[in-house]
Amino acid sequence: MRRRVMVALAMTSVLAATAGQAQTLTGTLKKVRDSGTLTVGYRENALPFSYTGSDGKPAGYSIDLCQEIAVAVQQELKLPNLTVRWVPVTPENRLDAVANGTVDIECGSTTASLSRHEKVDFTLLTFVDGASLLIAEGSGIRTVADLAGKRVGVVPGTTTEKVVADFLRGQSLAATVVPVKDHDEGLAALQTSKIEAYASDRVILVGLVLQARGTSRYALISDDLSYEPYAFMVRRDDSAFRLVANRALARTYRSGAIGAIYSKWFGALGKPSQALVLMYALQGLPE
DSSP states (O other): OHHHHHHHHHHHHHHHHHHHHHHHOOHHHHHHHHHTEEEEEEOSEETTTEEEOTTSSEESHHHHHHHHHHHHHHHHHTOSOOEEEEEEOOTTTHHHHHHTTSOSEEESOOBOOTTGGGTOEEEEEEEEEOEEEEEETTSOOSSGGGGTTOEEEEOTTSHHHHHHHHHHHHHTOOOEEEEOSSHHHHHHHHHTTSOSEEEEEHHHHHHHHHHTTTTOOEEEOSOOOOOEEEEEEEOTTOHHHHHHHHHHHHHHHHHTTHHHHHHHHHGGGOSOOHHHHHHHHHHOOOO
16 A cells, blocks of 8 residues: 555656756747647758758758757657758748747858847847858959949848848949849849859859869859857747757867768868857857
């Protein structure tokens, strides 16, 4: 009889603890626990950060980091299984997709800006880069000052769009800004001479060059037009989920595991910049 009472009390304690966790969970973590699914937004053609691989699955530097976050979410919720559902997003709809709950986190190449903080929150930084220009051989462009009278392609809805507009206005350069749907369309416009330069973040432009290898000769101008700190978007006022994501990122930086991920996607470009090394150190927060 006494043994039965002890077992019953033990079961009651377990159920109470489980119920307590269920009551305290809110926001994204509750949504994931109840559904068993983490919904991740990703870019289909932001190589090498986020793109659709030859096998039809998401791939890239940001995707690998989000896989680490998914593991951390599964461990936090003590789920025996967690389904990760990948949802494509675009520069135009990515903020809304996070804000309205279509995706739980966006893993791409999004710059964390104060204006975007009005609509979403961000994790710890994941990369630092700068906007630049990809030019075709024979374009006559060597520096940003040579943009006068040229056509510059840019994807609407990106921070690069504003950077280019502000730069041209500030330098009083009469260049034509040509909107393109995405990076693939920007590269195609450059290949077919519809534009003389394509503006985006430097690493993404390098990815486009690698993608177009053997078709034409391209170059990057030496100037950076901006500072672009990348981070993953999450919903506002959801500190519990953001903390799980930040712990996963900080642990990856702090442990040195980020070295293998960087080498996998950027090894061909050489060692990480001093700014990126410093970012990893500063964002590798202690427990």
